[in-house]
Amino acid sequence: MSSRRFFNEEIETLPKEKLKALQLQRLQATVERVYHQNTFYRKLYDEAGVKPSDIRSLEDIQKLPFLEKKTVRAAYPYGVAMKQPGGEDGAVELHATSGTTGKSVPVFATMKDIEHWAELNARELWMTGLRPGDVLMNCYGYGLPTGGFGFHYGAMKMGVMAIPMGADARQYERLIDFIYDFGVAGMCMTPSVGLYVGNKAREMGIDFTDTKLKVGIFGAEPWPWETRLKLEEYFNIKAYDEFGMTEFLGPGMTCECEARDGMHAWADTFLVECINPETGEPVPEGEEGELVWTWLESDGTAMIRYRSRDLSRLWWEECCTCGRTHPKIGSIKGRTDDAVLIRGLVVFPSQVEAALLRFPETGVNFRIVVDRKNDLDTFDLLVEVKEPTMLASEDLTRRLQKEMAAAVKSVTGNTPHVHLVGPDTLPRATGGESKTASARVEDRRK
Template sequence: MVTYQKFFNEEMETLPKRQLKALQLERLQAIVERAYTQNSFYRTLYDQAGVGPSDIRSLEDIRKLPFLEKKSVREAYPYGMALRPVGGEGGILQLHATSGTTGRSVPVFATKKDIDYWADLNARELWMTGLRPGDVLMNCYGYGLPTGGFGFHYGAMAMGAMAIPLGSDARQYERMRDFILDFGVTAVCMTPSVGLYVGNKLAEIGVNLKESRLKIGLFGAEPWPWETRLKLEELFGFTAYDEFGMTEFLGPGMTCECEVRDGMHAWADAFLVECIDPETGEPVDEGQDGELVWTWLTGDGTAMIRYRSRDLSRLWWEERCSCGRTHPKIGAIKGRSDDAVSIRGLIVFPSQIEAALVKFPETGANFRIIVDRRNDLDTFDLKVETKDAAIFAQPEALQRVQKQMAEAVKSITGNTPQVQLVPADSLPRATGGESKTASARVEDRRKR
């Protein structure tokens, strides 16, 4: 591997848009044909919708196919989404699954072909953010049934970097410090909330990460605002990049920012992404906000066709990004249609709350939105972890900060919360292994 080359897979990463779309159509037709002829779940689904493989003559014809919902995919459990037999030559060799925190897990089946393609996609992303052979990646995503840890691990090996599979337990921040300093770690990947926790903890014990070899941070698995990116860069002294993936598609390796950091490139040779109005299911104009819908064009062991992600973003194509790549872009994940919470008639996203709180030096690594209803009126409580317990001995300062936080949240959301500062590490958090959403930060008691 030539370390000074600009792309990991130049031919595919720079394929002209016209050729990319032709490749997408070819692969879309092939996966629909395979799903219909080899999978009883899809055959029944498409027969009921009155559509078949011969109806897919253009990329726009994908709209003739019914959406996949997580509920319907769960009904196909355990092997209903599989396209290959288990084991043997060309068969399923690896199983991953969603967390199942809101219901039965969604399994995803991977063949050797899938794993090799997955490694290539992740290698593209690592290379795109600046990693090169000889670099050291400390992988702080969870290793297990969710795919977070494995994707970047395979990608690092494919492009010649050393991977340290540390895992997602943020409480081992002192061990992270030792590995960063002792093994010359140049890049880390983790969730933003874990990054804030670790960065703040290391700053508290006097570790200056700006003196380390760290240069790159990849963050995903939960929505995070630009303000959090700036805070992470301040704590770690690196350049932070946004990445996105879904376990249902062997994510990560679906999208990532290039050096331009204006949207994440979505690998069009492997995935066809649509952006729809979450209420009507109709496509929105290019560049407009909507819900992302994904089709896995290269899936060999699993078929995922028109799967509604519930992630809110936007989608656009450029003939060629200034980085040289031609693949379409999605914007930062704003939130999820099922994470958005309506409070007093106004929609509030956890990422909006984070954008307001991260500006306060007293803010720790986590917060929790608690919505309830009393006397037919919505209540909005916000618990915020603080970095320094000393503030609890200063009642006036405590009240002042809580009031200022409430005002900052109101300025963004239009709603005034009752803010309560709480000790560090006292609130539940998602680590990326369990969840790719901000749902750990929302407790809606009105649903009980």
């Protein structure tokens, strides 16, 4: 077992002023490159009246126009590509967003990109406590969205054996067997899949205290602290938050360290801003806003000032207790395109989840259904229970409906009409392709 604290100590502990100098150098090189080599960006910047020579400081990034998902989709298929297939250094791997609301956003990776992607993910796996010789069960999806691939490459980079289990939560019995049979030390998956598998294991009387499990890495959807505690209870692990976007090759962008008070964003590779989503202006450090990302170290794809729609906070610390110097983002509260306005109040699915997890009777999933009747918003909340037999008791059903409605009102200001349903009856997100809360919100007013 290695006693090293860092996978790449030099870059992970680089002083803030040197990190920012590196960011400026790479930002200038990136803007120069895309302006002269990519017709999509040259047209975008000419229309905005900005030239590469205008970028003299990190603050000058605000002179560049934002990239919106719809803008990138309009340039489909090769608009943001810096390398196409062919040649010794051409693109060798294509990933893409799900495309559930339009054309996919494609991401082109060269061998240089994949090697660096592996390095970023190895940093994160090491940061959470995995070491060479450990076994990682990867329960993110393997496909066009990048969920499973990043951690898979990172595990191989650092000498960890990866099990590409995939995102199908229905194979929970096999997953549990593998944890025991192959001595799994770490696992990564969405929180909703973790809750599903953990609940099934509890029903089967499985106790993970006698396994090698020690680490769980969860992301791809917003999840409150209450979910973390439940996952740690189910699996006897330490749970870590991670965040990634397929548009930037997904996993490997940010992850929690041992302090678990924010996710380190790798400043040598990404420049992240936090803006007011309404005005586009930067918010003060530490205040909530929308994250905007720029890829500083990509060979095959150009993504500059890409609006994520994710709501979080951004700050630099003088010295994190883990020794890393890279800035942090807070846990993702929700998305500007997932927040639902009900009766004049904004409701996030993560708020509802936090309220429902107070009840031991709550199952794995819930669904918010919003409609409009007689010119008034209606707010129905479908909640799975752990056991079908619970629904047979009218007294228990009425009590839970009343108490759950009050708990949700306490955090959202809105009182829902609660309906209890049996286990495994509601749709759920199973992979990074559903980072949004679309599986948990049905707005019939649209």
